[in-house]
Amino acid sequence: GENVEQHPSTLSVQEGDSAVIKCTYSDSASNYFPWYKQELGKGPQLIIDIRSNVGEKKDQRIAVTLNKTAKHFSLHITETQPEDSAVYFCAASSSNTGGFKTIFGAGTRLFVKA
Amino acid sequence: DTEVTQTPKHLVMGMTNKKSLKCEQHMGHRAMYWYKQKAKKPPELMFVYSYEKLSINESVPSRFSPECPNSSLLNLHLHALQPEDSALYLCASSQSGGAPGELFFGEGSRLTVL
Numbered sequence: 001g002e003n004v005e006q007h008p009s010t011l012s013v014q015e016g017d018s019a020v021i022k023c024t025y026s027d028s029a030s031n032y033f034p035w036y037k038q039e040l041g042k043g044p045q046l047i048i049d050i051r052s053n054v055g056e057k058k059d060q061r062i063a064v065t066l067n068k069t070a071k072h073f074s075l076h077i078t079e080t081q082p083e084d085s086a087v088y089f090c091a092a093s094s095s096n097t098g099g100f101k102t103i104f105g106a107g108t109r110l111f112v113k114a
Numbered sequence: 115d116t117e118v119t120q121t122p123k124h125l126v127m128g129m130t131n132k133k134s135l136k137c138e139q140h141m142g143h144r145a146m147y148w149y150k151q152k153a154k155k156p157p158e159l160m161f162v163y164s165y166e167k168l169s170i171n172e173s174v175p176s177r178f179s180p181e182c183p184n185s186s187l188l189n190l191h192l193h194a195l196q197p198e199d200s201a202l203y204l205c206a207s208s209q210s211g212g213a214p215g216e217l218f219f220g221e222g223s224r225l226t227v228l
Contacts, residue, residue, distance in 0.1 A: 043219030
């Protein structure tokens with residue numbers, strides 16, 4: 001079945017450093033790749049997404065890259081701040097009859113030390 | 115209004131009880147979802163409703179029974195649950211049930227089965 005692998009599971013950086021999280025997916029039909037941030041006691045919230053016809057997308061300090069051939073995609077956070085500390089999930093979505101499925105990676109717990 | 119509202123926030127039930135989780139959105143979204151999230155794990159898809167019809171059931175045990183009374187409401191009826199069903203149940207919605215897009219999550223209902 002569909003599978004999304006995510007690394008690392010835990011990432012600790014100093015404030016101001018960059019953080020990189022990497023994911024791979026198995027379903028060739030996946031065409032939408034969102035990244036969600038989940039803070040304690042809250043539901044996941046979208047921070048950036050990319051579609052399969054685009055190789056890179058940037059939004060201020062956050063960027064995502066996609067390599068469809070290798071089925072890899074990555075999240076880059078620059079100039080990290082303590083409020084970036086949270087769990088980050090990559091995901092891959094594909095259309096199915098009657099709807100679309102979003103499958104999540106295992107998550108990366110990011111700690112930003114002040 | 116960009117909120118997905120879930121009630122109750124916390125629920126404790128015995129294995130013989132019948133209870134329901136409720137979810138509401140007023141964004142005009144046409145697809146709604148139930149996800150299950152165990153501690154330190156990613157959300158796992160349970161059900162997808164697209165245009166008020168159940169379109170995806172990820173082989174969920176029949177002790178979980180979803181219902182979509184209208185396009186704004188989604189229920190999850192619980193009966194004869196097991197302790198291993200204790201988890202955070204997340205409801206989400208998306209604008210369309212067709213092309214993949216952003217999922218808007220509620221804060222979840224934390225279920226404990228005794």
